[in-house]
Amino acid sequence: xxxxxxxxxxxxxxxxxxxQNLLVxxxxxxxxxxxxxxDKRLVNYFYFLFISINWLVFIYAYKIYQSKQEDLxxxxxxxxxxxxxxLNTLKGQINPHFIFNSxxxxxxxxxxxxxxxxxxxxxxxxxxxxxxLSGKTNFVTIEQELETVENxxxxxxxxxxxxxxxxxxxxxxxxxxxxxxxxxxxxxENAVKHGISILKNGGEINIKTFLNNNxxxxxxxxxxxxxxxxxxxxxxxxxxxxxxxxxxxxKANFKLSEENNEVTAEIIINQDHFTx
Numbered sequence: 275x276x277x278x279x280x281x282x283x284x285x286x287x288x289x290x291x292x293x294q295n296l297l298v299x300x301x302x303x304x305x306x307x308x309x310x311x312x313d314k315r316l317v318n319y320f321y322f323l324f325i326s327i328n329w330l331v332f333i334y335a336y337k338i339y340q341s342k343q344e345d346l347x348x349x350x351x352x353x354x355x356x357x358x359x360x361l362n363t364l365k366g367q368i369n370p371h372f373i374f375n376s377x378x379x380x381x382x383x384x385x386x387x388x389x390x391x392x393x394x395x396x397x398x399x400x401x402x403x404x405x406x407l408s409g410k411t412n413f414v415t416i417e418q419e420l421e422t423v424e425n426x427x428x429x430x431x432x433x434x435x436x437x438x439x440x441x442x443x444x445x446x447x448x449x450x451x452x453x454x455x456x457x458x459x460x461x462x463e464n465a466v467k468h469g470i471s472i473l474k475n476g477g478e479i480n481i482k483t484f485l486n487n488n489x490x491x492x493x494x495x496x497x498x499x500x501x502x503x504x505x506x507x508x509x510x511x512x513x514x515x516x517x518x519x520x521x522x523x524x525k526a527n528f529k530l531s532e533e534n535n536e537v538t539a540e541i542i543i544n545q546d547h548f549t550x
Contacts, residue, residue, distance in 0.1 A: 397425040413452035437476025461494040469498035488545040
């Protein structure tokens with residue numbers, strides 16, 4: 275760069291002299307001695323060099339800034355895509371075996387109770403529709419989620435009959451709150467499969483939602499014990515924890531507890547991280 279600047283100076287001065295001779299009359303022109311001309315050129319050389327260096331520093335700094343911004347955008351884009359991919363992987367889906375078994379159970383109802391079998395087929399179609407839609411969105415309302423849960427439980431009752439009972443206590447102010455799709459359904463399916471189904475006399479599932487101290491609570495209780503859950507539910511419960519972490523960071527948590535032969539699964543989401 276320094277060599278280019280020297281060459282520019284050598285090339286520029288003849289043009290400056292020519293312009294001076296062309297534009298300034300001889301009577302108004304100030305004649306410099308050789309020593310003064312050299313000094314003037316030397317001063318101008320360092321002046322232009324200073325200006326050039328400043329421009330170079332500015333341009334270089336701007337290029338670095340642009341590069342950093344592009345790197346940041348790319349990093350954020352990768353993180354966003356990775357997060358979306360993880361969420362899509364973790365989203366709950368209806369177990370195919372459940373659909374297969376349910377259709378077999380409904381087939382047995384067709385002649386015995388045509389009206390009931392028709393209702394169950396409608397519920398299965400709604401359940402499948404909810405499962406498909408869950409892959410296209412990160413949030414649904416509590417009201418929508420509980421429709422899916424109710425369809426699942428009513429279909430399950432074909433198999434378990436009176437061994438499966440359920441109740442819902444849903445606060446009206448929570449119905450429009452948005453949560454990850456299929457997350458309550460996964461808790462309920464877990465309660466049925468690893469709680470109610472292995473008990474000779476079956477049991478009851480209770481679902482409750484409410485607001486308390488700026489926190490939204492979802493509680494699913496079922497008859498049984500955690501020891502019955504431990505062998506086959508860790509993956510499902512880990513799935514729920516990871517989805518909550520991805521969507522709400524540390525503003526949501528999930529816990530599982532047991533008391534008096536009853537397992538309680540609870541999700542708590544801070545009010546700043548959901549909409550009503």
